[in-house]
Amino acid sequence: MIKQSDKITNARTGQVMVFLKTGAETNGEILRIECFSPPTAAKEPEHIHPLQESKFEILSAALTFSIAGKETIVRAGQSVTIPANVPHFFWNSGDSTAHYIQEFRPALGIDGFFETFFALSNDGKLNDKGIPNLLHGSIIMLKYKNEIRVTKPPWLLQYLTYIVLAPIGRFLGYRADYQSTQGVVK
Structure with a gap:
């Protein structure tokens, strides 16, 4: 945290x-x-x-x-x-x-989103557009749906895709909060 x-x-x-x-x-x-x-x-x-x-x-x-x-x-x-x-x-x-x-x-949980995405970046787990794989991204974006959403494709399509793919991602061991192998600098 x-x-x-x-x-x-x-x-x-x-x-x-x-x-x-x-x-x-x-x-x-x-x-x-x-x-x-x-x-x-x-x-x-x-x-x-x-x-x-x-x-x-x-x-x-x-x-x-x-x-x-x-x-x-x-x-x-x-x-x-x-x-x-x-x-x-x-x-x-x-x-x-x-x-x-x-x-x-308000703050909501956006700090957790930043921590997760920066950690994914540091561990080389984002593509050149700054997006994780779809299974992991589905779990993350469901957790942070009130904090941030990409504008394309339309939200309903994103949401339905995330709902379908998130259980598969969880089964494969992906989590909404990702900790870098490098950690947070104190």
Whole structure:
């Protein structure tokens, strides 16, 4: 379980997260993370946070966002808030590492999702688009369905696929929470 001051790194994108406030420590009110994202062509899949607002406060450099299909660059000294259920993704298209504070309200279990996906990345268990195999992904995405969903294919099709495949994945030993062989940096 992620705690305040824990640090995780995503081997695929180079993104680093340092947890400043966690949902467990704020009674679910907020997750606040200090993040560093180096320049990369690797983009996360377009997704939504069905029940959470997410905010980015850029401290240095810039991030490029696609929000509801509109691309915008948010620079140092600026912030952007993405309402719940709005399709988005972001990346660093610049030439220096972006430093920013990211917040999620309410926190829900998104910190567990990040811990799981960063661990999968570090152990080489994500494809070049940042997705685990479908059996493992089905279990994870069912657990975190209130925190995050990819926008394609449509949610109903995803949900039905996950419901069918998750029992097979569990039978094969996959779990919703994945711990890296490298662990969390304290």
